[in-house]
Amino acid sequence: MVFARQSGRSVKLLAPLAVAAVVLAGGAGAWAGQLQGTLTDLAGKGLRARVLAFNPETRDSTVAYTDADGRFVCEVPDGQLTVRAIHGPEWTIAEVQARAGDALSLMLQRIVDMPARGYYGADLHMHSTYSDGQQSPAEVALMCQAEGLHVAALSDHETVAQHPEWLATQTPYFLPLRGQEVTTALGHFLSIGCAEAVSNDTSHGVADISRIFREIHAQGGLAIVAHPNVPGMGYRSPEIRDYDALEILNGSVPPYGGICDFVQGRKAWHSALSQGYRVPVVGNSDNHDGLARLARRLLREPDRVAEIDNDLAPLVKLVDIEAVLVPWGWKGLHHGTYRTYLKLGGGAPTADSVMAAVKAGRGFITNGPLLLATLDGADPGAEVTLGERQALVFRAELFANRPLERLDILVNGQVAQSIAGPGPQVTVNIPVKQGNWVVAEAYGPWPEFATTNAWYVR
Ligand SMILES: [Zn+2]
């Protein structure tokens, strides 16, 4: 992956804490007028979706959401614009050139119906106006649906007061879950499915981390360690492993490679697996603003990162703006930017079926590529018995709205098989030994990435 290529304009990226949430913010450029249009599926039915319009030269941009009938109207910048309409990874992306004053008619096509395959896309970490987010719970729910999410938890800091408004947003296609981010000096912990707020007191030190997990479990909830590797989190207690999942990818920081891996949790997870720990993992957006204003402003004025957000400044010296930050920024930091596709089986998802799938690691994490894989016929998270065999059959079905570059199958963290330009179906034999762990990763053009949970060979 292209990473710290030297560039005249160095930028900082990455934030400690949740700050990283959104990078660029629209606003102040030259605004030319309105752009309007409709967005439908092939049958002509309106779709809720996100529309990004930007001038690639000035990097002025705007983000809008279509209504239930697929209509949108927004103020747009001057000049020749690139307009993208996005409805999550199960749909194509529409991209056209336009100018202010145009009226667009855009169409998206479904690539794959994941719920029909038993997979549901879940984002279990986001914020609303009940803590430091920019949108109300009802607005967050509509944005989640625009991103094609099926399940989401609204995890405001230190409160559950958002729950009544949030739970009222349920539809036959969207399941809102209770959430809270327990925000402590020793780390941030997601409490999913709990009706009562969990205290963030850490006056007893690491003993309080165990207490937090216990309180969550006593309420029948799910305990997830949020962004465990972000500097300043102070999560230094590898001996405490009674959480249910690690959030190894967080949408507010670039996904992988170099410093990104240092801040994201993927590498740390691999090292825990190699030490024999079976750790289920999730990826979440940690979205604070569905309009991504901070992020879009940084894209426009990368040299002023210290003025725009001083917390971001010290961390982001090593990343190349053009190669790393810009593609990542235009992809956007929205709800479901990272999401976990969980295999729930038949029937509509419920809080219990979602939590059971997270605990079992039955799924994959993605910011785009859809990677439905089995090892020896078993879903991710499973233990697979090797017996007398020397190898196991790995099968994958791959779908993506941008062409995939490669599929890697890792055994104990080493690439055992790398398939360039993988087709929609892959079947390979993977040599393994008892005690190995296996993970598959799909890469598209930066920053497109997906990883399965691990299989355990016994
Ligand atoms: Zn946090």
Ligand SMILES: [Zn+2]
């Ligand atoms: Zn957060």
